[in-house]
Amino acid sequence: SGPYTITLSYVNVGNNTATNVQLRDLIPAGMVYVTNSGRWSVTGSGVPLTDLSGDLQGTAPDTISYDFGSTVAGRVTANISRAQPGQSGTVTFEVTIDANASAGTINNTVTYLYDPGTGTPTPEITGNTVSFEVVTTTGVTMTGQTIPNAPQGGEVAFTNIVRNTGNNTDTFDITVTNISFPLGTTFALYQPDGNTPLVDSTGNGIPDTGPLTTNQTYNVVIR
Numbered sequence: 001s002g003p004y005t006i007t008l009s010y011v012n013v014g015n016n017t018a019t020n021v022q023l024r025d026l027i028p029a030g031m032v033y034v035t036n037s038g039r040w041s042v043t044g045s046g047v048p049l050t051d052l053s054g055d056l057q058g059t060a061p062d063t064i065s066y067d068f069g070s071t072v073a074g075r076v077t078a079n080i081s082r083a084q085p086g087q088s089g090t091v092t093f094e095v096t097i098d099a100n101a102s103a104g105t106i107n108n109t110v111t112y113l114y115d116p117g118t119g120t121p122t123p124e125i126t127g128n129t130v131s132f133e134v135v136t137t138t139g140v141t142m143t144g145q146t147i148p149n150a151p152q153g154g155e156v157a158f159t160n161i162v163r164n165t166g167n168n169t170d171t172f173d174i175t176v177t178n179i180s181f182p183l184g185t186t187f188a189l190y191q192p193d194g195n196t197p198l199v200d201s202t203g204n205g206i207p208d209t210g211p212l213t214t215n216q217t218y219n220v221v222i223r
Contacts, residue, residue: 002096003034004132008078008110011088016117021080023091024111024124026072030101030134031108033076037094038066040078045092053077066091083114100214103136103168139165140172142220157194158222164212173206174198174220192219 008023027033038049043058053070056063063081071077078091097106110127143161150156164170176187189198189207198207198220209218 003037003094004096005092005094006108006130008076008091009088010080010083010090010112012083012085014116015085017085018083018114018116019081020121021083021114022112022121023076023078023080024072025076025093025108027074027076027095028106028108030098030106031095031132032098033068034094034096035068037092038068038076038078039092040064040066040080041089041091049078049091064091068093097132097134101134101167102214103134106132106134108132134167136168137166138168138170140170141165155223157190159192159194160220160222161217162209162212162220163217164214167214169211169213171202171211172209173202173204174208175206176222188223190221190223192221194221194223 006025008025010021010023012018036048036051038051039045039047040049040058042062042064047057049057049064049066051066051068051070053065053067056065058064061081065079066077068076076093080089083089107129109129111124112127113122113124115121141163143163145158145160147156147158162172162174164172174189176189178185178187190196191198200207201210202208209220212218
């Protein structure tokens with residue numbers, strides 16, 4: 001899903017001009033950076049920041065060098081030339097949530113450093129952490145098999161591929177309903193080997209696939 005906007009806010013609470021204010025955001029697993037989505041409040045929301053390092057944008061002496069993945073792989077790095085006493089601003093960019101992200105919490109933490117006017121930058125400082133909750137989604141596909149013909153009274157085995165398309169581990173009950181086979185046809189469910197009966201792993205009285213992780217498949221054989 002997405003895109004979602006991440007906002008990095010800064011303010012100079014001191015009485016000296018801070019220079020080389022560098023905001024850093026290492027994009028956490030489960031989030032995907034949206035190309036050319038960077039914006040700086042000083043240059044305006046309508047002016048995209050280029051994702052390549054070394055491109056100075058803005059008007060001197062208020063400029064920004066912004067990149068994604070160039071200074072450090074997987075990281076947004078925004079180097080702001082100066083922040084005068086009392087001055088505040090924001091750097092924003094967008095992310096989407098990885099289609100393969102598991103349900104749970106994604107924590108995103110910003111860090112920063114700056115030159116307080118001494119000519120020596122501060123050590124890297126950790127800002128706040130924001131939590132993003134990926135909710136559970138359920139989904140399943142079943143790809144069946146077609147067999148062109150079979151003799152009367154004969155036995156046919158169909159392999160059906162069950163895939164978990166949700167973002168969490170899930171178990172899928174399997175039932176069979178006869179809507180087109182001749183009267184008297186009987187059905188039995190088997191595990192992938194085609195001989196071991198499909199079992200009820202959840203205890204609800206219906207045979208199932210057993211637990212499948214995201215994108216995991218399981219072959220159900222119907223004979």
